[in-house]
Amino acid sequence: MVDLDRLFNPLSVAVVGASNDVRKTGHRYITNLAKGSYSGELYPVNPGESEILGLTSYQRVTDIPGDVDLAIVTVPARIVPKVISDCSRKGVRFAVVHTAGFAELGVEGAGLQEQMIEQAQSGGTRIIGPNCMGIYSTQAGINTVAPVPATQEDAGTVAFVGQSGWATENVLGIGYERGLRFGKVVSIGNQSDLTVEDLLEYFGNDDNTSVIGIYIEGMKRGREFLRIAREVSRKKAVVVWKAGRSEYGVRAAMSHTGSIAGDSIAADAALMQSGVVLARDLEHLIDLMVGFTSPVLPAGNRLGLLVEAGGGSVAGSDSAAALGFDLCTLSTETQQELIGILSGVIPPFAPPRNPVDIVWGPSVNRSSFFLRCSRVIVKEVDALLVVNYREYDDEFAVGLAKLRDEVNKTILIVPGHSFENRKGMELMTRHGVPSFTIPERALGTLQSMLRLSRYRSDY
Amino acid sequence: MVDLDRLFNPLSVAVVGASNDVRKTGHRYITNLAKGSYSGELYPVNPGESEILGLTSYQRVTDIPGDVDLAIVTVPARIVPKVISDCSRKGVRFAVVHTAGFAELGVEGAGLQEQMIEQAQSGGTRIIGPNCMGIYSTQAGINTVAPVPATQEDAGTVAFVGQSGWATENVLGIGYERGLRFGKVVSIGNQSDLTVEDLLEYFGNDDNTSVIGIYIEGMKRGREFLRIAREVSRKKAVVVWKAGRSEYGVRAAMSHTGSIAGDSIAADAALMQSGVVLARDLEHLIDLMVGFTSPVLPAGNRLGLLVEAGGGSVAGSDSAAALGFDLCTLSTETQQELIGILSGVIPPFAPPRNPVDIVWGPSVNRSSFFLRCSRVIVKEVDALLVVNYREYDDEFAVGLAKLRDEVNKTILIVPGHSFENRKGMELMTRHGVPSFTIPERALGTLQSMLRLSRYRSDY
Numbered sequence: 001m002v003d004l005d006r007l008f009n010p011l012s013v014a015v016v017g018a019s020n021d022v023r024k025t026g027h028r029y030i031t032n033l034a035k036g037s038y039s040g041e042l043y044p045v046n047p048g049e050s051e052i053l054g055l056t057s058y059q060r061v062t063d064i065p066g067d068v069d070l071a072i073v074t075v076p077a078r079i080v081p082k083v084i085s086d087c088s089r090k091g092v093r094f095a096v097v098h099t100a101g102f103a104e105l106g107v108e109g110a111g112l113q114e115q116m117i118e119q120a121q122s123g124g125t126r127i128i129g130p131n132c133m134g135i136y137s138t139q140a141g142i143n144t145v146a147p148v149p150a151t152q153e154d155a156g157t158v159a160f161v162g163q164s165g166w167a168t169e170n171v172l173g174i175g176y177e178r179g180l181r182f183g184k185v186v187s188i189g190n191q192s193d194l195t196v197e198d199l200l201e202y203f204g205n206d207d208n209t210s211v212i213g214i215y216i217e218g219m220k221r222g223r224e225f226l227r228i229a230r231e232v233s234r235k236k237a238v239v240v241w242k243a244g245r246s247e248y249g250v251r252a253a254m255s256h257t258g259s260i261a262g263d264s265i266a267a268d269a270a271l272m273q274s275g276v277v278l279a280r281d282l283e284h285l286i287d288l289m290v291g292f293t294s295p296v297l298p299a300g301n302r303l304g305l306l307v308e309a310g311g312g313s314v315a316g317s318d319s320a321a322a323l324g325f326d327l328c329t330l331s332t333e334t335q336q337e338l339i340g341i342l343s344g345v346i347p348p349f350a351p352p353r354n355p356v357d358i359v360w361g362p363s364v365n366r367s368s369f370f371l372r373c374s375r376v377i378v379k380e381v382d383a384l385l386v387v388n389y390r391e392y393d394d395e396f397a398v399g400l401a402k403l404r405d406e407v408n409k410t411i412l413i414v415p416g417h418s419f420e421n422r423k424g425m426e427l428m429t430r431h432g433v434p435s436f437t438i439p440e441r442a443l444g445t446l447q448s449m450l451r452l453s454r455y456r457s458d459y
Numbered sequence: 460m461v462d463l464d465r466l467f468n469p470l471s472v473a474v475v476g477a478s479n480d481v482r483k484t485g486h487r488y489i490t491n492l493a494k495g496s497y498s499g500e501l502y503p504v505n506p507g508e509s510e511i512l513g514l515t516s517y518q519r520v521t522d523i524p525g526d527v528d529l530a531i532v533t534v535p536a537r538i539v540p541k542v543i544s545d546c547s548r549k550g551v552r553f554a555v556v557h558t559a560g561f562a563e564l565g566v567e568g569a570g571l572q573e574q575m576i577e578q579a580q581s582g583g584t585r586i587i588g589p590n591c592m593g594i595y596s597t598q599a600g601i602n603t604v605a606p607v608p609a610t611q612e613d614a615g616t617v618a619f620v621g622q623s624g625w626a627t628e629n630v631l632g633i634g635y636e637r638g639l640r641f642g643k644v645v646s647i648g649n650q651s652d653l654t655v656e657d658l659l660e661y662f663g664n665d666d667n668t669s670v671i672g673i674y675i676e677g678m679k680r681g682r683e684f685l686r687i688a689r690e691v692s693r694k695k696a697v698v699v700w701k702a703g704r705s706e707y708g709v710r711a712a713m714s715h716t717g718s719i720a721g722d723s724i725a726a727d728a729a730l731m732q733s734g735v736v737l738a739r740d741l742e743h744l745i746d747l748m749v750g751f752t753s754p755v756l757p758a759g760n761r762l763g764l765l766v767e768a769g770g771g772s773v774a775g776s777d778s779a780a781a782l783g784f785d786l787c788t789l790s791t792e793t794q795q796e797l798i799g800i801l802s803g804v805i806p807p808f809a810p811p812r813n814p815v816d817i818v819w820g821p822s823v824n825r826s827s828f829f830l831r832c833s834r835v836i837v838k839e840v841d842a843l844l845v846v847n848y849r850e851y852d853d854e855f856a857v858g859l860a861k862l863r864d865e866v867n868k869t870i871l872i873v874p875g876h877s878f879e880n881r882k883g884m885e886l887m888t889r890h891g892v893p894s895f896t897i898p899e900r901a902l903g904t905l906q907s908m909l910r911l912s913r914y915r916s917d918y
Contacts, residue, residue: 023822100818104769105809147879164770166875173878217773243773246780248814255809255816256769281774281899310563310715311623314676314702315740321705350564350714355707357714359559363482416625419632420606440740 002126002194004202007094008137008184010069011040014061014092016083017074018044018052025098026074029134029144030055033072037141037151041066061086068092071125072134072144077101080130081115088123095120097129098144103190103258104131110258113192120193131257132189133165136172136182139208145187146172156181157210158289161199163188163257167215167241167282175286177422179429180293183208190257195220197228204232211237211292213285217244218259222267226274233275234456237292240271241279275455277448284444291412291434291445297453298410298446302326304381305355306373309416312387313357316439323447329353330380337376345369354381361388367396371403378407383450385442389416392424397431404433410449412442461585461653463661466553467596467643469528470499473520473551475542476533477503477511484557485533488593488603489514496600496610500525520545527551530584531593531603536560539589540574547582554579556588557603562649562717563590569717572651579652590716591648592624595631595641598667604646605631615640616669617748620658622647622716626674626700626741634745636881638888639752642667649716654679656687663691670696670751672744676703677718681726685733692734693918696751696911699730700738734914736907743903749893750871750904756912757869757905761785763840764814765832768875771846772816775898782906789813789839796835804828813840820847826855830862837866842909844901848875851883856890863892869908871901 013033017026030044034053043066044052047059058064061071061083071092073083077099087095102113113130120127128135134144138155146169148154158180162168168187175182184206186199196216203209212232219225229238244253245264253259268278277292279285303325307313320327330338330353338352345362352358356377362369370388378384386400392415404411413428415421418437425435436442472492476485489503493512502525503511506518517523520530520542530551532542536558546554561572572589579586587594593603597614605628607613617639621627627646634641643665645658655675662668671691678684688697703712704723712718727737736751738744762784766772779786789797789812797811804821811817815836821828829847837843845859851874863870872887874880877896884894895901 101806162770164768164773166768166770170876170878173876177878215770243770243777245777248780248786249773249777251812252769252773252776252814252816256773281778282897283900309623309625310711311621311625311674311676311702314623314708314711314715317711318702318704318708319740321707327707347560353710355711357711417629417632419629419636438741441742 001201001205002198006069007128007135009140010094012043012066012068012070013038013040014043014045014064014068014071016045016061016071018046018057020049020052029072029074032143036143039141043068061090061092064090069094071095072098074098077112081112081119084116084125084127085119085122087125088119091123092125094126094128096132096134097127098132098134100131102130102192104255113190117192127193128186129189130192133168133187136185138183145169145185148172148176154181155183157208158182158213158293159203159206159209159211160185160213161188161196162186162215163191163196163217163259164215170282171213171215171286175289177426178286178290179426179435180286180289181430191220197221197224200225200232200238201228204228204236209236211289212239213289214238214240215285216240216242217253217257226270229271229274229276233452234459237277237452238275239277239279239285239288239292241281241285242267242271275452277452287436287441287445288448290429290436291449293429293432294410294434294449295432296404296408296410298383298450299453300382301450302328302381304377304384306370306377306384306386307355307357308359308361308388310357310359312414312416312439313355316385316387316443317355319440319443323443325443327354328381330377334376334380338373341372341376366391367393367399370396371399374400374411375403378403378409378411381409383410383412383446385412385414385439385446387414387416387439392421392428394427397427397433400428400433401431410446412436412446414439414442460660460664461657463657465528466587466594468599469553471502471525471528472497472499473502473504473523473527473530475504475520475530477505477516479508479511488531488533491602495602498600502527520549520551523549528553530554531557533557536571540571540578543575543584543586544578544581546584547578550582551584553585553587555591555593556586557591557593559590561589561651563714572649576651586652587645588648589651592627592646595644597642604628604644607631607635613640614642616667617641617672617752618662618665618668618670619644619672620647620655621645621674622650622655622676622718623674629741630672630674630745634748636885637745637749638885638894639745639748640889650679656680656683659684659691659697660687663687663695668695670748671698672748673697673699674744675699675701676712676716685729688730688733688735692911693915696736697734698736698738698744698747698751700740700744701726701730734911736911746895746900746904747907749888749895750908752888752891753869753893753908754891755863755867755869757842757909758912759841760909761787761840763836763843765829765836765843765845766814766816767818767820767847769816769818771873771875771898772814775844775846775902776814778899778902782902784902786813787840789836793835793839797832800831800835825850826852826858829855830858833859833870834862837862837868837870840868842869842871842905844871844873844898844905846873846875846898851880851887853886856886856892859887859892860890869905871895871905873898873901
């Protein structure tokens with residue numbers, strides 16, 4: 001296993017291509033590090049500048065006085081091999097090469113990429129990229145990927161590897177809004193040296209990682225990926241969106257990250273047999289990562305549905321049927337218990353067989369009302385989906401999380417109006433009560449959670 | 460055809476069950492009307508109050524001095540037949556019965572619903588509901604459905620009928636945020652009198668309606684629906700989400716709106732043969748309505764893909780392949796033309812065969828750059844999907860809309876980051892350049908647009 005500790009927590013960082021010119025990406029990277037949460041040593045490198053943001057600018061990496069754990073490289077492609085040669089000579093542990101214009105551009109670029117790798121190997125510098133957006137680490141306060149905070153307060157246990165800057169920045173941005181809190185994120189680009197397999201293995205062994213998301217166009221070491229995934233899936237969810245599936249997609253992937261994609265149907269089967277959870281698209285990928293932040297996976301397919309929205313009840317029921325959930329009729333005792341809680345509090349409603357559609361909740365003490373109903377229903381099912389209005393507040397989130405821990409069953413939640421409730425959805429997910437925009441997305445995710453749960457028991 | 464003009468544009472409205480008690484829905488309805496955009500006559504009816512919001516409160520509907528076009532009824536279920544009897548005697552044209560507790564509660568409730576209908580028929584009052592959220596009309600400034608403006612300035616040509624308050628308020632709320640602008644929306648509940656067929660026929664003949672969305676659990680007159688849909692689909696898109704599809708869903712629909720659902724597979728086939736566009740869920744329904752606000756449908760399956768996000772290029776290509784689009788290789792002349800625009804402006808990029816992945820657009824004059832590229836690509840395709848970053852501003856929206864009208868081809872757009880670009884997405888859609896969160900949702904919608912286009916040419 002490649003030890004990546006210093007990649008995610010470097011004591012010293014050199015920005016090669018740092019600049020005083022605000023139009024250059026090298027300006028953005030050095031500014032983010034100098035003015036952000038990163039507190040280690042910081043060295044700008046640019047032969048044309050003597051000082052950048054008050055820091056001495058070095059001509060070359062080899063001129064830097066102290067050790068360098070990580071070099072962030074953003075210089076023209078043709079200069080990259082020389083910079084990496086310097087990194088090797090200097091003993092730099094990791095270089096993140098943002099620059100594009102390598103294998104993704106065809107034969108000539110591939111040659112340049114080869115040259116760069118030769119230089120890296122000469123001194124043992126390990127490469128992320130080229131043609132990538134870099135890394136995000138809350139531990140180190142480093143973020144070259146997306147407009148999302150990367151401080152200790154925002155730290156979480158979700159990790160992500162994306163072979164696309166677009167996918168990576170969207171997973172970070174949309175995911176953060178949805179309540180995902182990341183620890184370590186990498187945009188790996190062309191995978192010229194370190195590959196998704198290295199990252200998966202490292203995250204699999206990282207105590208601060210609980211959920212691993214992956215966007216990949218082409219695997220360099222497919223068999224190894226499956227071997228690692230098989231082990232990691234036993235304790236952590238590995239969610240994979242494999243793109244470049246079609247003839248068109250393969251063509252696009254080739255010019256994007258120089259990836260060669262294989263047979264998708266065979267790959268899907270092999271991935272699923274290794275416990276990997278498959279995503280169809282960006283939003284599905286994020287839904288799945290949200291779902292797996294739940295500390296509990298369902299043990300079976302009995303589903304309880306507590307709704308305050310008739311249409312949501314029908315949609316949830318249709319979806320439950322389509323996905324093979326058992327919307328089991330609650331026992332007479334449980335129905336009576338629910339009627340006891342509900343009668344006098346809300347207008348007349350249909351028998352609470354399951355789904356339990358309470359039509360319209362009471363106007364006071366709503367959180368405790370829904371918690372009481374949830375507590376009764378959850379006894380007889382493996383997982384509970386709640387679709388209700390408003391009050392996605394601390395009381396409700398903490399209450400549902402406590403109930404989940406007491407009964408050790410999965411609880412998911414969908415607000416009546418997602419467009420009014422983004423903050424509340426985020427809050428719920430952060431408490432391990434994964435929240436979704438519509439019942440279908442919640443139950444599709446629950447189905448994947450059940451599959452992983454079964455993979456683990458069958459193992 | 461039932462003339463519903465006065466339902467959507469009533470000169471006088473009575474709120475039966477209006478109240479000074481802020482906890483009652485009757486308070487909310489009268490307040491919205493009295494303090495909102497509605498400018499016709501307004502009559503509160505409540506035997507326990509003499510004045511509400513400065514308006515004289517009447518004991519009964521029959522006590523109101525002037526004519527009443529529309530009665531909004533929110534009183535306990537057992538009193539509803541009596542209120543409707545009064546409406547009939549008074550000659551009220553339409554009554555929207557919000558109250559729940561009718562056919563959806565079983566035999567007893569069904570009896571009460573029957574009584575209500577008998578009373579309505581005695582005097583010719585037509586009923587929307589019961590068990591519904593009512594109506595939204597920008598023409599009249601009436602909105603009992605969702606927290607979305609209902610003024611003339613917010614008027615649009617999208618109509619919606621939902622047999623669920625949840626679906627209706629979400630379509631209005633999410634749809635409004637996505638750029639849909641509605642004219643007439645109805646939550647129809649139990650369909651005791653006026654049904655989805657009546658609404659479809661009316662909207663089909665309404666000059667101010669261009670797109671019709673429908674959420675339905677059970678159809679009362681299925682054959683008639685198909686007959687009407689067949690005609691309407693020739694000029695307007697009819698988008699239908701039919702819920703209550705499964706055994707579970709049927710059970711839920713029965714207790715939600717007392718609907719009896721039929722064979723879904725046969726129904727889907729019949730609907731599609733009638734030109735109806737089928738939606739799978741709430742978000743798909745909204746995506747489709749967004750798509751059909753485009754003034755142009757694609758004439759064929761040749762697709763152009765202009766992207767500034769490699770991952771988006773791969774995702775769009777995979778999706779194009781899966782959905783049967785022809786991501787046709789652009790001619791040598793067109794490729795040369797693109798290279799002419801791009802070289803010197805952006806870093807080296809792969810040949811612009813299609814998809815055209817420009818990797819990273821220039822930092823200045825971005826809108827005109829993307830417009831120039833779009834103009835070149837769109838010549839050789841039936842529809843164009845653009846996936847790019849920022850600048851979802853008036854210049855870009857107007858420019859794309861103008862290009863669309865010049866070439867008479869569909870243009871769709873996906874922002875690089877949907878989480879940062881909600882306002883921009885709304886703007887694009889309002890200009891008839893439908894905007895989506897991910898390429899897959901854009902192309903799934905485009906596929907339905909192509910189907911409708913073919914239905915019309917085959918007709």
